[in-house]
Amino acid sequence: MSEPVALSQGPMFDGVDPPDPKLIDACVHCGFCLTTCPSYRVIGKETDSPRGRIYQMDALNQGQIALSPATVSHFDSCLGCLACVTACPSGVQYDRLIAATRPQIERNYPRSLWDRLYRQFLFTVFPYPGRLRPLLWPLWLYQRMGGKVRAWIRKRLEKVSPRLAAMESLMPPLQPEQLLPKQYPERIPAVGERRFRVGLVLGCVQRLFTPQVNEASIRVLTRNGCEVVIPPAQGCCAALPHHQGQLQQAKTLARQMMDAFAPYEPELDAILINASGCGHTLKEYGHLLGQDPVYKERAARFAAQVKDIQEFLAQVGLTTPLQPLQPEPLVLVYQDACHMLHGQRLSQEPRQLLRQIPGLELRDPVDAALCCGSSGVYNLLQPKVAAELGSQKVQNLLNTGAQGIVSANIGCRLQIQKHLDLQGRQGIPIVHPMELLDRAMSPQPGFQ
Ligand code: SF4
Ligand code: SF4
Numbered sequence: 001m002s003e004p005v006a007l008s009q010g011p012m013f014d015g016v017d018p019p020d021p022k023l024i025d026a027c028v029h030c031g032f033c034l035t036t037c038p039s040y041r042v043i044g045k046e047t048d049s050p051r052g053r054i055y056q057m058d059a060l061n062q063g064q065i066a067l068s069p070a071t072v073s074h075f076d077s078c079l080g081c082l083a084c085v086t087a088c089p090s091g092v093q094y095d096r097l098i099a100a101t102r103p104q105i106e107r108n109y110p111r112s113l114w115d116r117l118y119r120q121f122l123f124t125v126f127p128y129p130g131r132l133r134p135l136l137w138p139l140w141l142y143q144r145m146g147g148k149v150r151a152w153i154r155k156r157l158e159k160v161s162p163r164l165a166a167m168e169s170l171m172p173p174l175q176p177e178q179l180l181p182k183q184y185p186e187r188i189p190a191v192g193e194r195r196f197r198v199g200l201v202l203g204c205v206q207r208l209f210t211p212q213v214n215e216a217s218i219r220v221l222t223r224n225g226c227e228v229v230i231p232p233a234q235g236c237c238a239a240l241p242h243h244q245g246q247l248q249q250a251k252t253l254a255r256q257m258m259d260a261f262a263p264y265e266p267e268l269d270a271i272l273i274n275a276s277g278c279g280h281t282l283k284e285y286g287h288l289l290g291q292d293p294v295y296k297e298r299a300a301r302f303a304a305q306v307k308d309i310q311e312f313l314a315q316v317g318l319t320t321p322l323q324p325l326q327p328e329p330l331v332l333v334y335q336d337a338c339h340m341l342h343g344q345r346l347s348q349e350p351r352q353l354l355r356q357i358p359g360l361e362l363r364d365p366v367d368a369a370l371c372c373g374s375s376g377v378y379n380l381l382q383p384k385v386a387a388e389l390g391s392q393k394v395q396n397l398l399n400t401g402a403q404g405i406v407s408a409n410i411g412c413r414l415q416i417q418k419h420l421d422l423q424g425r426q427g428i429p430i431v432h433p434m435e436l437l438d439r440a441m442s443p444q445p446g447f448q
Helices: 021-025 038-043 049-063 069-077 083-087 094-108 114-127 131-142 147-160 162-170 205-209 211-223 238-242 247-261 276-283 297-306 308-315 350-354 382-396 409-423 431-442
Strands: 195-202 226-229 270-273 306-308 330-335 360-363 406-407
Touching: 021 049, 021 094, 038 162, 049 069, 049 094, 069 094, 083 094, 114 131, 114 238, 131 147, 131 205, 147 162, 162 382, 195 211, 205 211, 205 409, 211 226, 211 308, 211 431, 238 247, 238 276, 247 276, 247 297, 270 276, 270 308, 276 297, 276 306, 276 409, 297 306, 297 308, 306 308, 308 350, 308 431, 330 350, 330 382, 350 360, 350 431, 360 406, 382 409, 406 409
Parallel strands: 195 226, 195 270, 270 306, 330 360, 330 406
Antiparallel strands: none
């Protein structure tokens, strides 16, 4: 594409992969997507809706507007939840459009020094467990301080920086064993006869904050005839930087992930992931590295092997019998993660698996398809909109009268936990579907 002729003053899109005009033209401006869009629902402006953003992408492509602070704020307010992709009757690929827009902003728009430093901190720490883990020590010590001291610090943070306050309030309570690195065996044999050999992606943030999810996943897989292969060199899947337009970092992490799995790949029946946001990015490797002459074919092959763990188990079936969980009957509400529902189009698989647990009643909340406000690091970057969405989501989940919440994404889990705490409902547990299946397969099945 030729460089746009500047009709407007200020930073512009460059010529490197701008949003595809053909994809932009597919939008017929019908507005069916508007009410499904969480940023539009909270902010209430056309410019913060999918249709409004597509107009702005077009105008940026034509050089009619510049990357001004106002324009950039309308893209920054997008959660990337992809609800508009599900809703659009014309099949507009907003996911491709926003994925092309964000790197343009990161390359061409000069963010403020504080914004740059904050983003740099997020992207140089969170995707690297080896860097994040040492920070858990001061956090653990902080959590040991009295509630009054923490409330005082939180209040000050809210005044100085709502973003830092959001980060503080999202950190889950830490246990001492989480502070030390945990090594999993490279191969964990199937219990009984082996039916499949699967690779497992451990995730980066999840590995540290909710290690019990990976442990439950391994037990569920091995008890259902899977040998589990865990490449020790694996790092972050690239979801965090990918969702925020940090393209070079995302590509580097994706290549590293593929290299870590390469020695094992030929013998694997599938590569599994238990976090929805990561699963969506892993399935996108073919696109992400589509112009990489060395990796593009491998990336497409790798992506084709990736499955969400629930998608895989629903397909191959469970072989270990499930026991009722105590208390019985048990009423839980299922929270759809956006990158599972809209990104991977998986909604029945987790429900179908969980409904196999005897005595379990699964409910759905109002607005089940609306984002909880987590969306990767969105709640750390846009705390106000995220807080509104988190509060609404928790209210809807609680209104079902369920005794607990099931969520298959670490980001959603932390966001929901925060808003349960804020609403004084700390007693309502949140569990991953694998934790539930694990408990239902254990000799003394109990919900908590
Ligand atoms: S993105 Fe789709 S649903 Fe939204 S306005 Fe365009 S055509 Fe209509
Ligand atoms: S991705 Fe989500 S927040 Fe962004 S425009 Fe689409 S529906 Fe709205």
